[in-house]
Amino acid sequence: MTKIGLEIHCQLTKLESKLFCPCKANYREYEPNTNICPICMGLPGTLPRLNQKAIEKATMIAMALNCSIPEKIAFFRKNYFYPDLPKNFQITQLNIYGDTSIGGSGMIMVGDKKIRITRIQLEEDPGRLIYEGSSSKNQITLVDYNRAGTPLVEIVTEPDFENPKQVREFLNILSDLLENLDVSDPGLEGAMRADANVSIEGGNKVEIKNIGSFHDLEKAVHFEITRQESLHSREIPIAQETRHWDDKRKITISSRSKEEELDYRYFLEGDIPWITVGQQIHEKLRLEMPESISSKRERYIKKYGITDQVADVLSSDKFYSDLFDKSLTEKNAKEIANIITTDLMGLVDTKEKRQLSKLESTHLIDIANAIQTGKITRISAKNALYEIVKSGKKLEQVISEMDLGNVSDENELTVIIEQVVQEEPQAVEQAKSNPQTINFLVGKVMQKTKGKADPKLTLDLLKKKIT
Ligand SMILES: [Zn+2]
Numbered sequence: 001m002t003k004i005g006l007e008i009h010c011q012l013t014k015l016e017s018k019l020f021c022p023c024k025a026n027y028r029e030y031e032p033n034t035n036i037c038p039i040c041m042g043l044p045g046t047l048p049r050l051n052q053k054a055i056e057k058a059t060m061i062a063m064a065l066n067c068s069i070p071e072k073i074a075f076f077r078k079n080y081f082y083p084d085l086p087k088n089f090q091i092t093q094l095n096i097y098g099d100t101s102i103g104g105s106g107m108i109m110v111g112d113k114k115i116r117i118t119r120i121q122l123e124e125d126p127g128r129l130i131y132e133g134s135s136s137k138n139q140i141t142l143v144d145y146n147r148a149g150t151p152l153v154e155i156v157t158e159p160d161f162e163n164p165k166q167v168r169e170f171l172n173i174l175s176d177l178l179e180n181l182d183v184s185d186p187g188l189e190g191a192m193r194a195d196a197n198v199s200i201e202g203g204n205k206v207e208i209k210n211i212g213s214f215h216d217l218e219k220a221v222h223f224e225i226t227r228q229e230s231l232h233s234r235e236i237p238i239a240q241e242t243r244h245w246d247d248k249r250k251i252t253i254s255s256r257s258k259e260e261e262l263d264y265r266y267f268l269e270g271d272i273p274w275i276t277v278g279q280q281i282h283e284k285l286r287l288e289m290p291e292s293i294s295s296k297r298e299r300y301i302k303k304y305g306i307t308d309q310v311a312d313v314l315s316s317d318k319f320y321s322d323l324f325d326k327s328l329t330e331k332n333a334k335e336i337a338n339i340i341t342t343d344l345m346g347l348v349d350t351k352e353k354r355q356l357s358k359l360e361s362t363h364l365i366d367i368a369n370a371i372q373t374g375k376i377t378r379i380s381a382k383n384a385l386y387e388i389v390k391s392g393k394k395l396e397q398v399i400s401e402m403d404l405g406n407v408s409d410e411n412e413l414t415v416i417i418e419q420v421v422q423e424e425p426q427a428v429e430q431a432k433s434n435p436q437t438i439n440f441l442v443g444k445v446m447q448k449t450k451g452k453a454d455p456k457l458t459l460d461l462l463k464k465k466i467t
Contacts, residue, residue, distance in 0.1 A: 001162065001200070001201065001202070002162055002163060002198070002199070002200050002225055003159040003160075003161070003162070003198070003199050003200075003205075004159060004160075004161035004162070004163075004164075004166075004167060004196060004197070004198050004221055005156075005157050005158060005159035005160070005161070005196065005197045006155075006156075006157045006161070006167065006170075006194055006195070006196050006197075006217075007154060007155070007156050007157075007194060007195040007196070008154070008155040008156075008157075008174070008192065008193075008194045009125075009152055009153070009154050009192070009193045009194065010061075010152070010153045010154075010155065010178060010183075010184050010186075010191065010192055011025075011125065011150060011151065011152055011153075011184060011188075011190070011191045011192075012025065012054055012057050012058065012150075012151040012152070012153060012183050012184055013025065013026065013183075013184050013185045013188055013191050014057070014182055014183055014184060014185065015051065015053055015054055015057065015151055016053070017051055018040055018051070018124070018149040018150050018151065019048075019050070019051050019054050019091070019122070019123075019124045019149055019150065019151040019152075020039055020040065020048030020049060020050060020051065020091065020124065020149055021037050021039035021040045021048070021049065021149060022037065023035050023036060023037050023039075023040055023149065025150050025151060027146035027147045027150055028146075028188070028189075030146050032142070032144040032146060033143075033144055033145050033146065034146065035145075035146040036145050036146065036148070039149070040086070040145070040148050040149035041086045041087075041145065041148075042086045042087030042088070047271050048091065048269075048271055048272055050075075050272055050275070051151065054122060054151040055073075055102070055122065055275065055277070056281070056285060056288075057151075057181075057183045058102045058103075058120065058122040058151075058153050058183075059102055059103070059277060059281070059282075059285055060181050060183060060285055060288075060289055061103070061120060061153055061155070061178065061181065061183060062102055062103025062104075062106065062120045063103075063282075063285065063286070063289065064177055064181055064289070064292065065103065065106040065107075065108055065117050065120065065155070065177075066106040066107050066108065066117075067103030067104055067105065067106030067117055067119075067120055068099065068103070068104035068105055068106065069102075069103060069104070069277060069282060070098075070099040070100055070101070070104055070277065071276060071277065071278070072100060072274045072275065072276050072277070073093065073100050073101065073102055073274070073275050073277055074093070074097065074100040074268060074269075074274050074275075075091050075092070075093060075268075075269040075272045076091070076092055076093060076094045076096075076266045076267065076268055076269055077089040077090070077091060077092075077266065077267055077268075077269050078090045078091075078092050078094075078264045078266055079264055079265045079266075080264055082126070083127075083129060083141070083143050084126040084127040084128065084129050084143060084148070085126045085127070085148070086127065086145055086148055090123060090124060090126065091123065091124050091269050091272070092121060092122075092123035092124070092154075093121035093122060093123060094121075094266050095119060096266070099119070100274075101119045101120060101121040101122075102120050102121055102122045102153070102277075103117070103119060103120030103121075104119060105117060105118060105119065106120075108170070108173065108174075110166055110169045110170045110173060111166075111169065113160070113162075113166055114160070115157055115158070115160045115161065115166075115170055116157065116158040116160055117155065117156070117157055117158075118156040118157060118158055119156050120153060120154065120155050120156070121153070121154045121156075122151065122152070122153055122154075123152050123153075123154060124148070124149045124150065124151065124152065125147050125148065125149070125150045125151070125152040126147070126148055127143055127144055127145040127146070127147055127148035128143070128144045128146075128147050129141055129142070129143055130142040130143075130144060153183075155174070157170075159197065159199070159205075161221075163225075164218045164221045164222045164225070167196075167217065167218055167221055168218045171214045171217065171218070175192065175214065176293060176316045176317070176318075177292075177293065179317075179318045180290055180292070180293050180318050180321075181289070181290060182290060182318075186214070187351050190212065192213065192214050193210075193211065193212055193213070194211045194214070194217045195207060195208060195209050195210075195211065196208045196211065196217060196220060196221050196224075198221060198224045198225060198228065199228075199238075200225060200228045200229060200232060200238075201232060203228070203232065203237075203238045204237075204238050204239060204240035204241075205240060206224060206228070206238065206239075206240065206241055206242075206243055206252075207241075207242045207243070208220050208221070208224055208242075208243050208244070208245055208252050209242055209243070209244050209245070209255070210244045210245050211245045211247075212245075212247055213247075216245060216247055216250075219250055220245045220252060223250065223251055223252055224243070224252050227252065239254075241254055241255075242254075242255050243255060293315050293316055294315075296311075296314075296315035296321055296325075297311045297312060297314075297315035297316075300314060300315060300324075300333075300337070303330075304328065304330065304333035304334065304337070305333075305334065306333065306334065306337050310337050310338075310341050313341055313345075314337060314340065314341065319348070319354055320340050320341075320344075320345075323340060323344075323359075323361055323364065324336060324337065324340060326361035327361035327362070327364040327365045327368075329365075331372075332365065332368040332369065332372065335368040335371055335372060336364050336365075336368050339364060339367055339368060339371075339381065339385065340364070343381070343382045343385050344359070344385060344389075347385065347386060347389050348389065357389045358388065358389060358390065358391060358392025359385075359388055359389045359392070360392070363385075363388050363394075363395060366394070366395040366396075367381050367384065367385060367388075367395055370395060370399070374406060374408065374454060374456070375399075375405065375406060376399060376404055376405065376406055376452075377406060377446075377451055377452060377453070377454070377455060379446065379451030379452075380399075380404040380405075380406070380451055380452055383402060383404060383451070384398045384399065384402065384404055387402060403452075404452065405452065406452055406453070406454045407449045407452045407453045407454060408454035408457055410457065410461070413445070413453060413454070413457060413458060413461055414461060416445055416448050416449060416453070417445060417458070417461055417462055417465055419448065420441055420444045420445055420448065421441075421465060421466075423444070424440075424441060424444060427440055427441055427444075428441070428466055431462075431466050432466060432467065438459070438462055438463065438466070441462055441466075442455065442458050442459055442462060445458050445462070446458075
């Protein structure tokens with residue numbers, strides 16, 4: 001049997017400042033080594049000042065993953081000497097005095113499979129090392145400390161996964177959950193990193209380090225299972241070791257064991273007192289926490305009659321559910337859901353396109369209204385939506401500029417229907433006995449009017465003409 005466990009590092013990208021100093025948590029926008037201060041550089045005489053918002057956001061993650069929340073939390077120093085760590089120690093958490101990390105044991109369902117969470121801890125991210133040249137022949141290594149001290153949450157699972165597919169499903173659920181909590185933007189480079197441990201047939205556990213994205217995590221796990229199965233089938237023992245993920249070659253490679261046998265000499269961080277996360281903070285956070293994905297889903301289905309499948313799509317993506325919630329009324333909910341899931345998704349399918357999009361919830365309300373009152377057809381609505389996403393113009397202006405208004409003039413439509421009937425004699429014959437064929441003729445009228453013919457009126461007129 002295959003057993004896979006994960007350690008996921010997630011940056012709290014939505015915070016303003018670093019974990020222990022006022023430097024920006026969003027380090028990506030700065031020139032190297034400009035987002036730093038004496039605290040995150042560990043200069044003598046400085047003291048860390050804990051970011052309360054980081055405690056709150058990390059606790060929210062723990063609550064969303066059904067973790068136990070300890071009464072008191074503590075921070076520890078993990079000592080190691082490495083150029084990405086200016087202080088020569090990392091402030092992190094450890095459960096040697098009982099559960100003192102931000103979250104204790106929890107669980108999350110992945111389909112029917114229960115994945116247990118071992119613990120969640122809050123820690124600071126080290127700086128970044130940038131290697132110039134190929135990994136075997138590094139000429140220069142550059143250090144950028146802009147990231148040093150930014151808040152990082154580590155989520156550790158039990159080895160409950162049995163295959164890479166479950167890993168991928170879990171990561172999808174987790175990344176939707178983090179986005180919905182508004183704590184992290186999983187799409188940012190380096191915002192999500194992971195280590196995995198893999199064992200097969202009760203054999204030795206192999207750790208895979210250095211997996212830089214969720215996308216690669218599934219690949220790394222898959223590669224490692226295949227590698228171990230191949231050894232196992234040839235009766236070669238599987239060594240208990242740490243392997244690194246090579247993201248260029250997409251393979252795991254054994255790393256020198258001496259790097260992993262470090263004694264970190266953990267001890268309590270004396271500059272940060274134990275912190276009580278009492279009942280009051282719990283209650284406050286529970287009230288502040290955004291509505292969960294499952295609760296949204298249920299609300300969409302029960303209150304607005306949205307189908308299960310559409311409700312799944314809308315609720316799991318914060319961008320769509322925010323838009324949907326802002327524009328829906330009991331009368332237009334289904335229409336809005338339809339516009340988002342059939343037309344809008346193709347237009348804003350990347351982060352960049354979403355950022356550039358000029359669409360507001362008021363536009364969606366106007367479009368749904370125009371469809372429901374027969375002012376424009378669904379096809380015209382789609383064309384209008386394309387223009388609005390690009391320009392942000394008001395619907396009314398777009399309808400007049402693009403001439404999208406419905407053709408609902410009976411005389412005008414009758415002329416077009418006459419043409420279609422003459423051009424499609426066979427279909428007209430068939431339509432007399434087979435009502436389905438009439439839809440084909442409606443389609444022809446739509447083609448001639450560039451999708452602007454009032455569909456109901458067209459159908460009525462066609463039926464009258466044929467029968
Ligand atoms: Zn700083």
